[in-house]
Amino acid sequence: MKKSNTLVSSLWHLGIVLFLLGTTSSAYAQEKLKPLSIAHQGSFAIGGTKVTEPGTFELQNALKPQGQTFHGDHAYVFYQIPVNAHKYPLVFLHGAAQSKKTWETTPDGREGFQNIFLRRGFSIYLLDQPRRGEAGKSTVAASVTPTPDEQFWFTQFRIGNYPDYFPGVQFPKDSASLEQFFRQMTPNTGSFDGEVISDAVSRLFTKVGDGILVTHSQGGGPGWLTAIKNNKVKAIVAYEPYSGFVFPTGELPAPIKSAGLFGDLKGVEIPLADFKKLTRMPIVLYYGDNIAKEPTAVWNKDHWRGGLEMARIWAATVNKYVGDSTVVLLPEVGI
Incomplete structure (x- = not known):
């Protein structure tokens, strides 16, 4: 990270890892018992189209x-602004099959990022992306079929290889927590469209002003597009982005071979002028454990191996143009 970005970058590089783990100190335990001081909260729709x-x-x-x-393709936003809020609010964008529930209470009942950061003085904006959750009004038709797939998500998110948990996994192993995890999965009510999503998220930044974008998994791709579209994105924290990595025209890397269920991972070409807009902010990408170091037939570990490899290529490309992008693999830093 560049020293000039210490105020934002170092905070996220060091601090967010601790939040990811879930602080267990007695001081934090006492802090959780204190009432939250909220100056203002509410919700609204943003972006979208009218037919x-x-x-x-x-x-x-x-x-x-x-x-x-018919109004559709907007995002739904729930926000909370604490008393004496920090300068930059946090905008949270979820991943595939998820909603803003990602950032709320954990499956075993602990406080999620929503409350963790509120207690530290950050305003928070939780999104349901267009065609998902409470932003379900889609301008394109879709069928929602109740196909059993929850064991796939258990495996895809690397809780383990169902029914076995990975050794040392921090996810709680009681049946009630697992049921909570399964019940938070949320279907698309229309096709996934990174442009539609990033248009709505960009509109949010225009409305609320400068802020930090926090994305998870599939939300990573729309996150890059949002930052390209709106210079009010002042930093990005991306948890395990996989698809949607953008590269300058003529610099697209070869597809990464993978045993994952979605096949080889490919990047997306965009104009160099747009790509360079990603160099104006610090970016941190985090990846967790149980990711293969070498190609393997264990599909979930290999799927994320490809994502991590693409992320490193992408970050190196950003930094080649004097950007400030860092990939953090938690096991490599002792976590």
């Missing part, structure tokens, strides 16, 4: 679409 059906609205035929409108 108008041709024709004339007739009151007597109000169930017909003619002449009526």
Whole structure:
């Protein structure tokens, strides 16, 4: 990290790792018992489009679409602003099959990032991306089929290889916590579209001003696009981004071979002028344990091996253009 970015970068490089682990000190335990001091909270929709059906609205035929409108593809935002808030708010964007629930109470009932950072004086904005959760109004049709897939998500998120937990895993092993994890999975109500998502998140930054974007997994790709679109993104903290890595035209790396269920991992080309916008802010990417160091037939470990490899190539490309991007593999720093 550049010394000039100490105020933001060093805080996130060192501090967020501690929050990720979950502080267990007696001081923090006592702090959790204190009431939260919230100056203001609320929710709103941001971004999206409006579709108008041709024709004339007739009151007597109000169930017909003619002449009526449909608002969709917006994000849903819940926010809380603590008393004496820090300068930069935190904007949280979830990953695949997730919603803002990602950042709220953990499956075993502990406080999530929402409260952890509120207690440290940060305003928080939790998003449901367009076509997900409370932002479910989509302008494109989709079918939601109740296909059993929860053991896939257990394995994909590297809790273990179902039904076995990975050795030393911090996820609680009681049945109630696992059920809470399964019940937070949330379907898409329309196709995933990084441009639609980043448009909405960019609109949020325009509304609230300068801030720090925190993304998880599939949210990483729309996160890069948001930062390109809006210079009010002052830093990015990305947890295990996998898809959506952008590279300058002509510098796209070869696809990374993988035994993962989604096949080889590919990057996305964008104009160099857009890519260089990612060099104007500090960026930290975090990856956890149980990621293969070498190609393996264990698909979840190999899936994330590919993601980590692509992340390192991407960060090196950002830094080649005098950017400030750091990839932190937690086992390499003793966690």
